Amino acid sequence: MLRSQTSVSEPLRISIVTPSLNQGGTIEETIVSILDQSYPSVEHFVIDAQSSDQTIEVLERYPHLRWVSEPDDGQTDAINKGLKMCSGEIFAFLNADDVYRPGAFQRVAELFADPSCDIVVGDCDVIDGASKTVDRYQARLDRPEDLLRFWDWGKAVCVPQPSTFMRRSALELVGAFDQSYDMAMDYEMWLRLAGSCRFVVVSESLAGFRITPDTKTSSRPFDALMETARASLQYVSLAPPTRRLRSRLEILARTAGGVVAMGESNTPHLVGGRTPRELAARAAGFWPPVLVSRRWWKLALFGAR
Numbered sequence: 001m002l003r004s005q006t007s008v009s010e011p012l013r014i015s016i017v018t019p020s021l022n023q024g025g026t027i028e029e030t031i032v033s034i035l036d037q038s039y040p041s042v043e044h045f046v047i048d049a050q051s052s053d054q055t056i057e058v059l060e061r062y063p064h065l066r067w068v069s070e071p072d073d074g075q076t077d078a079i080n081k082g083l084k085m086c087s088g089e090i091f092a093f094l095n096a097d098d099v100y101r102p103g104a105f106q107r108v109a110e111l112f113a114d115p116s117c118d119i120v121v122g123d124c125d126v127i128d129g130a131s132k133t134v135d136r137y138q139a140r141l142d143r144p145e146d147l148l149r150f151w152d153w154g155k156a157v158c159v160p161q162p163s164t165f166m167r168r169s170a171l172e173l174v175g176a177f178d179q180s181y182d183m184a185m186d187y188e189m190w191l192r193l194a195g196s197c198r199f200v201v202v203s204e205s206l207a208g209f210r211i212t213p214d215t216k217t218s219s220r221p222f223d224a225l226m227e228t229a230r231a232s233l234q235y236v237s238l239a240p241p242t243r244r245l246r247s248r249l250e251i252l253a254r255t256a257g258g259v260v261a262m263g264e265s266n267t268p269h270l271v272g273g274r275t276p277r278e279l280a281a282r283a284a285g286f287w288p289p290v291l292v293s294r295r296w297w298k299l300a301l302f303g304a305r
Helices: 002-009 027-035 055-059 075-085 104-112 144-148 168-174 185-194 221-234 241-264 276-286 288-292 294-302
Strands: 014-020 042-048 066-069 090-093 119-127 133-137 164-167 199-210
Touching (some): 014 075, 014 104, 027 042, 042 055, 042 075, 055 066, 075 185, 090 104, 090 168, 104 119, 133 199, 144 185, 144 241, 164 168, 168 185, 221 241, 241 276, 241 294, 276 288, 276 294
Parallel strands (some): 042 066, 119 199
Antiparallel strands (some): 090 164
């Protein structure tokens, strides 16, 4: 009886991992947003990939941090390194240019007090380079299979990475983040968790997601689309058996449409330098019926607008 009372009175520990590489201009704001949480049990790990800017100088100012600075194999590898170090019952990762909102941890812990809750997802503010809120992602997930519809992200479905927290036991069940993903490792994880775990969605902003022209999300949309499509096809079994073929075909068609749209945009640096004709060929590889589209033929024959 005494052991039970003690465990109930102790707050759930929250473990945060921050992957870092040359984000010295923003990482202090990230650290402070965690340090200022009115929550009594937090551990914060920074996994730095040998930054050459002022990052280490910033980290050394915060003795509560646990951090390493060493070569790694990218962001996903860094997240997994941090995950192995964590001891908390609740896990999340926050990139070195994002922030948590005041009171987020207390609210998350309240929701995880329900043992049936495996993942908490909240709204997420979009912030600019000056940390000004310019938009808001509203968290939404009505059915696990909705995650497959990446083209509806931000509308019919949205699981914002900075405002998502996971029960560590759920991660132990499904495994670490897949290091074959560099852009969509979070999306692949949500799909994997959705097969066996309960998501709790709250209409409260828990974090701020920074978007600038230099962020990976903004500068590599083609890579993000390719990885998102791969993950969606990998987990099409989230749809009921009677809808799986339809879901697969829709994923392929939507991916092809996205590739054509990128080719039309005439922004080679956003598509890894691929030419319009290369993009047209890639689109046809996903969805051969795109060959009947006038847009596809215009892209294939004449290039971007």
